[in-house]
Amino acid sequence: xxxxxxxxxLDKFSRKRNWKQFHTPKNLSMALSVEFSELIEIFQWSxxxxxxxxxxxxxxxxxxxxxxxxxxxxxxxxxxxxxxxxKAIKNKIxxxxxxxxxxxxxxxxxxxxxx
Numbered sequence: 128x129x130x131x132x133x134x135x136x137l138d139k140f141s142r143k144r145n146w147k148q149f150h151t152p153k154n155l156s157m158a159l160s161v162e163f164s165e166l167i168e169i170f171q172w173s174x175x176x177x178x179x180x181x182x183x184x185x186x187x188x189x190x191x192x193x194x195x196x197x198x199x200x201x202x203x204x205x206x207x208x209x210x211x212x213x214k215a216i217k218n219k220i221x222x223x224x225x226x227x228x229x230x231x232x233x234x235x236x237x238x239x240x241x242x
Contacts, residue, residue, distance in 0.1 A: 130202060130212060130213065133202055134202050134203075134205070134206045137199060137202060137203055137206070138206060141203070150203055150207055151207070152204060152207060152208050155200055155203050155204040155207060156204060158200045159197060159200040159201060159204065162193060162196040162197045162200060163197060165193050165196070166190065166193040166194065166197065169186065169189060169190055169193065226239035227239055227242070
């Protein structure tokens with residue numbers, strides 16, 4: 128995936144509609160939170176942890192749309208505040224490698240401070 132190409136497409140979409148004025152870090156963060164909430168709502172009362180819902184084509188399409196909304200807002204936020212998401216992810220993986228050594232975290236869902 129070429130996320131920079133997607134960011135350019137999103138920026139062009141935004142500029143054509145004169146929406147850049149609304150795409151502040153605060154507004155994008157809030158929109159991101161709303162979209163996450165909409166994804167969470169799909170699974171809220173699931174007895175299977177969501178495993179049954181993903182088998183239903185209509186629900187799965189809704190899940191895909193919410194995930195796309197989340198990713199779009201996240202990419203817009205990164206673009207607006209000039210964060211290289213690929214670099215940020217690589218850095219976070221390196222940090223997590225240290226926080227969650229295999230010998231302590233294997234087969235455990237505990238937070239790093241509880242290992």
